[in-house]
Amino acid sequence: MKVYVDTGSSVDVMYEQCFNKLPAHVRALLKPTAVSLPGFSGESTWPVSQLELQIELVDDCDELLKRQALLNLYVMRNQSRFNVILGRTALRLFGAISSTLHGMVKFSSCNGIGTLTSVVIEPMYAMITAR
Template sequence: MDNGSSVDIMYEHYFRQLPATTRRTIKPPITALSGFSGESAWPIGILDLRLELKHNKDKIKKRSESIEFYVVLSYSRYNAILGRTSIQKFGAIPSTIHGMVQFPTEQGVATLESTPLVALCASVTDKGS
């Protein structure tokens, strides 16, 4: 999660791992993205997906939201970055100091704990699934 990002990003290496039926739903980009240093880049496209986040230990505590990912051709050790839009949709409270994120679910507050090399994500599916 990156509360400095105004959009949700998916990196091309992860996009290529998605099922072909999902990849075919990509829409053409409508605008370039600007980085914090002022550089601009055109995304490959925009992909609407349903993202589900689950509590690390209590898998009953989960929540899913529709997310609009901008697919970019850029190297990253991450598969995706959730920006302010997703943080707000999930009602998430990220803490970089504690390396965790908390968000409300119907079953109570869920917590995702980060490790240095493991991402905080659960699963991504087609919006229609």
């Protein structure tokens, strides 16, 4: 699952393309919402609904290092290359710390410290020319 950790986001989002793949009994938990979410450029977007879901983080290399949290996810109709965006609320509930410099998220569990590492999806290159 492609998850984006956004330390600038105050909400947690699941995109509809991911939601539609969930089992029917989970999709039935969907609740209506009247909240609008402000975007990066100030525009407002309206979630389809919201979903309270138990999410589990599991360490990349050790399945014993895991932690669960009950998240309130806003289901968005917009297209995205990600399935879920975890914001500050999720990070706080998981007791997780993210490092964009290292491309990692660390979280505490009953069995120690778990680590999630990022995968580069699309490398970006820039050329700067001095004049």
